[in-house]
Amino acid sequence: xxxxxxxxxxxxxxxxxxxxxxxxxxxxxxxxxxxxxxxxxxxxxxxxxxxxxxxxxxxxxxxxxxxxxxxxxxxxxxxxxxxxxxxxxxxxxxxxxxxxxxxxxxxxxxxxxxxxxxxxxxxxxxxxxxxxxxxxxxxxxxxxxxxxxxxxxxxxxxxxxxxxxx
Amino acid sequence: xxxxxxxxxxxxxxxxxxxxxxxxxxxxxxxxxxxxxxxxxxxxxxxxxxxxxxxxxxxxxxxxxxxxxxxxxxxxxxxxxxxxxxxxxxxxxxxxxxxxxxxxxxxxxxxxxxxxxxxxxxxxxxxxxxxxxxxxxxxxxxxxxxxxxxxxxxxxxxxxxxxxxxxxxxxxxxxxxxxxxxxxxxxxxxxxxxxxxxxxxxxxxxxxxxxxxxxxxxxxxxxxxxxxxxxxxxxxxxxxxxxxxxxxxxxxxxxxxxxxxxxxxxxxxxxxxxxxxxxxxxxxxxxxxxxxxxxxxxxxxxxxxxxxxxxxxxxxxxxxxxxxxxxxxxxxxxxxxxxxxxxxxxxxxxxxxxxxxxxxxxxxxxxxxxxxxxxxxxxxxxxxxxxxxxxxxxxxxxxxxxxxxxxxxxxxxxxxxxxxxxxxxxxxxxxxxxxxxxxxxxxxxxxxxxxxxxxxxxxxxxxxxxxxxxxxxxxxxxxxxxxxxxxxxxxxxxxxxxxxxxxxxxxxxx
Numbered sequence: 239x240x241x242x243x244x245x246x247x248x249x250x251x252x253x254x255x256x257x258x259x260x261x262x263x264x265x266x267x268x269x270x271x272x273x274x275x276x277x278x279x280x281x282x283x284x285x286x287x288x289x290x291x292x293x294x295x296x297x298x299x300x301x302x303x304x305x306x307x308x309x310x311x312x313x314x315x316x317x318x319x320x321x322x323x324x325x326x327x328x329x330x331x332x333x334x335x336x337x338x339x340x341x342x343x344x345x346x347x348x349x350x351x352x353x354x355x356x357x358x359x360x361x362x363x364x365x366x367x368x369x370x371x372x373x374x375x376x377x378x379x380x381x382x383x384x385x386x387x388x389x390x391x392x393x394x395x396x397x398x399x400x401x402x403x404x
Numbered sequence: 405x406x407x408x409x410x411x412x413x414x415x416x417x418x419x420x421x422x423x424x425x426x427x428x429x430x431x432x433x434x435x436x437x438x439x440x441x442x443x444x445x446x447x448x449x450x451x452x453x454x455x456x457x458x459x460x461x462x463x464x465x466x467x468x469x470x471x472x473x474x475x476x477x478x479x480x481x482x483x484x485x486x487x488x489x490x491x492x493x494x495x496x497x498x499x500x501x502x503x504x505x506x507x508x509x510x511x512x513x514x515x516x517x518x519x520x521x522x523x524x525x526x527x528x529x530x531x532x533x534x535x536x537x538x539x540x541x542x543x544x545x546x547x548x549x550x551x552x553x554x555x556x557x558x559x560x561x562x563x564x565x566x567x568x569x570x571x572x573x574x575x576x577x578x579x580x581x582x583x584x585x586x587x588x589x590x591x592x593x594x595x596x597x598x599x600x601x602x603x604x605x606x607x608x609x610x611x612x613x614x615x616x617x618x619x620x621x622x623x624x625x626x627x628x629x630x631x632x633x634x635x636x637x638x639x640x641x642x643x644x645x646x647x648x649x650x651x652x653x654x655x656x657x658x659x660x661x662x663x664x665x666x667x668x669x670x671x672x673x674x675x676x677x678x679x680x681x682x683x684x685x686x687x688x689x690x691x692x693x694x695x696x697x698x699x700x701x702x703x704x705x706x707x708x709x710x711x712x713x714x715x716x717x718x719x720x721x722x723x724x725x726x727x728x729x730x731x732x733x734x735x736x737x738x739x740x741x742x743x744x745x746x747x748x749x750x751x752x753x754x755x756x757x758x759x760x761x762x763x764x765x766x767x768x769x770x771x772x773x774x775x776x777x778x779x780x781x782x783x784x785x786x787x788x789x790x791x792x793x794x795x796x797x798x799x800x801x802x803x804x805x806x807x808x809x810x811x812x813x814x815x816x817x818x819x820x821x822x823x824x825x826x827x828x829x830x831x832x833x834x835x836x837x838x839x840x841x842x843x844x845x846x847x848x849x850x851x852x853x854x855x856x857x858x859x860x861x862x863x864x865x866x867x868x869x870x871x872x873x874x875x876x877x878x879x880x881x882x883x884x885x886x887x888x889x890x891x892x893x894x895x896x897x898x899x900x901x902x903x904x905x906x907x908x909x910x911x912x913x914x
Contacts, residue, residue, distance in 0.1 A: 240467045242462075242463070243467075244463075244466040244467035251520045251523065252520055252523075252524050252526075271483070271520075271521070271524070273513065273516045273517045273520045274480070274638040275478060275480070275484075275486065275512045275513045275516055276477065276478025276480055276481065276486055276512075277476070277478065277479055277503075279460060279463050279464060279478075279479065279480075280463075281459075281463050293561040294463040294466045294467075298518070299516070307477065307478065310476075310477070311476075313467070314465060314466070314467025314470065315467060327672070328423070328527075328529060363531075381598060
């Protein structure tokens with residue numbers, strides 16, 4: 239049996255967290271926006287070069303800040319996936335704020351940043367310069383839940399990182 | 405526990421059990437269900453298949469201490485159904501309690517969905533507003549840039565036109581002065597005629613460009629006043645005659661008034677209209693004649709120009725009055741401004757234009773202008789008062805050596821020995837020592853304005869005549885000249901025959 243690791247997706251509302259999970263776990267996509275209430279938990283086994291790991295993915299309700307419910311949910315997480323809507327610059331600030339708040343709840347855990355909605359790049363507000371700067375401190379992926387671009391790579395990277403820790 | 409407390413506890417337990425509809429599973433090592441209390445079907449569990457619940461609980465336990473009681477509220481167990489899940493460790497077996505959170509979850513979902521959709525709509529709205537503002541700012545910036553370019557073009561046209569006038573004064577003036585000396589030599593006369601013809605064309609072009617620049621500025625109001633129809637006819641003929649003669653065309657200029665009173669129009673504009681029409685007619689006529697008729701009946705003025713020229717094809721007749729339209733006379737010279745300016749001026753004066761033309765036969769353009777008393781402005785603004793020459797001494801003040809020399813030469817031709825002064829301060833000293841009968845002074849003297857010098861002369865008590873001339877042939881300059889104390893204003897390029905006629909009339913001893 240592969241080892242299991244808990245990762246939580248954090249980000250503002252409507253940035254595409256549930257869509258990214260649907261793409262990663264079930265390889266599906268729906269363009270209908272359905273807000274997440276509470277949490278939805280899925281899992282998927284990820285094969286790394288030297289082992290397999292079961293990623294337990296917690297898809298949390300989108301918030302610009304960490305409320306008490308989400309604080310409960312992230313307890314025990316091995317890694318965080320910060321999700322940003324590339325077309326909304328404000329969602330980048332929200333993600334960074336959530337990251338900062340989560341650090342009070344969790345020990346230093348691996349983090350990956352997903353700048354989502356790559357399929358709408360002509361409407362992106364998040365600049366390439368900002369992404370380049372962020373990439374220096376956190377693995378950053380341009381993703382599209384619609385096309386799947388960058389999704390597998392982002393989850394695999396986080397899976398790799400969370401298994402490197404005891 | 406008292407009896408009452410016991411009753412309350414019992415009631416509360418029953419209430420909570422009814423509301424939460426708990427499903428209690430006793431499990432072994434998170435994988436085997438040992439006993440079930442409650443209705444599994446309420447949570448979508450059929451036929452005793454608890455695999456998905458056990459899988460979910462095992463996932464929930466990842467990262468947490470399974471030896472401790474743990475609660476996970478509002479967990480979506482699929483199909484957007486929400487439950488709260490409790491893990492109750494109780495070695496050797498454990499318990500999983502699943503309670504219904506649907507009432508809470510459903511309401512929350514609806515509220516959250518509505519709030520998020522509203523927030524998304526607001527984000528889109530803000531973004532759209534930002535984009536619209538950006539587009540507006542961009543348009544404003546482009547508009548400002550275009551305005552700057554437009555202003556620059558107007559200044560450029562204005563400057564070029566003014567700068568054309570000064571050398572044209574020299575060219576026309578010297579050509580006129582040379583004419584009597586070269587009359588016996590046909591070759592040089594033809595050359596001189598070509599110089600005069602081209603100078604006339606350039607002068608007309610400069611006037612048209614100036615008109616365009618002024619019209620763009622909205623600073624070209626009509627200035628109507630009584631004028632002599634005969635004089636207008638003579639002016640036009642004298643200017644166009646060399647062009648017509650150069651092409652061996654017959655030019656007939658005829659005027660007629662059926663009333664005693666003088667017509668009241670802006671004669672500068674009329675002159676501009678006629679010069680454009682007649683010079684066009686001469687330009688596009690290879691042989692034959694050009695007839696110019698001026699008719700005034702007391703209510704309206706009719707201008708008619710008829711030529712035996714190349715004519716205008718019917719497909720061009722609708723566009724011939726548009727700016728820079730030279731389609732009708734391909735290959736012929738001309739900037740294509742004249743007729744568009746004629747149309748502008750006629751419309752400004754409330755008149756009409758009629759065009760008749762046939763290719764190879766000729767063209768007739770008739771303009772009818774109503775006399776409008778309402779358009780009248782004080783005629784004094786452009787009146788040319790008679791000169792009060794007290795002696796025959798004349799001083800010319802101009803810092804342009806070509807124009808100054810030409811004026812001196814012109815006055816020599818009619819018997820004067822004018823003094824030429826370039827420096828205004830020298831002029832003031834000379835006038836103080838011995839006042840001349842007439843001072844002819846340019847407005848643009850470089851170091852000082854001729855208007856300021858004129859005003860100072862008057863303030864110092866000079867009572868002789870002053871003629872101011874300038875390349876800026878506009879109402880402002882004319883009025884400024886008058887206000888400064890000038891007796892007359894002449895525009896550059898100087899119309900030499902007219903200037904000499906003035907001199908002869910005002911200085912009878914010449």
